[in-house]
Structure formats: structure tokens, C-alpha cells
Amino acid sequence: MTPKKKARINIKAGIRNAIKNGGSKPATDIVKQVNAKLSGWVNYFRVGNSSRAFSEVRDYTEMKIRTLLSRRKRRRKCSIGWRRWSNEYLYGVLGLYWDWKVHPLRRADGY
DSSP states (O other): OOOOHHHHHHHHHHHHHHHHTTTTOOHHHHHHHHHHHHHHHHHHHOSSSOHHHHHHHHHHHHHHHHHHHHHHTTOOTTSOOTTTSOHHIIIIISOOOOOOOOOOOOOTTOO
8 A cells, every 4th residue: 555646735735835824833833743744644655655646755855944944044044054954953842743764564373
């Protein structure tokens, strides 16, 4: 089972709307809303061969969070902030969702 293109578009739209409707909320609150959407989506598609779709959605989420942070700092949009906000900051300090592991189905005979 792999997430179809429509499912990936829907989760990206949900992430985009959560960030867009965040207003002046702290970044940690917006990240909590995004985490709720991501955890449900990942748990649904976790069984099967979803690693490519997971990396696509993970990269999109990181880009959107970094864009949000750079807009709040009123930086010029010459880059997305890859150097300024590292993965350690996004996942450690802000608490962005990080359980992207795929769990293959077990057969009835245990293999």
C-alpha cells in the first residue's frame, strides 16, 4: 500500500492550511497542529511501501515551517532558512513530528 498522489496533495493542503490559519500563534502551537495531522496520516499509511511518500511530505513540512519562521523574523526571501534553522532546532526545540518509520505487514506464518 502506497499513498496515492491525491492523499499526498490532501496532507500537504492540511499542513498549508494549519500554517496559514495560525495567525500570530506561537510556532510551537502551529507545530502541534501540524503534528496532529502528520501523525494520523503517517499511522494510516505506515503499513506498506511508503518511504518515498513520507520523505516527500517530510521535506515539504520542513520547508513550510522554515518559511513560516523566516517570515516571522522578516528575513528576505533569498533562501528558506536551511542554515539558520537546522533539523535539530525543528525536531528538538519545536518538537516537529519525527516517527516516519514504515512497519511492513507480518504474514500469518510469522515471516
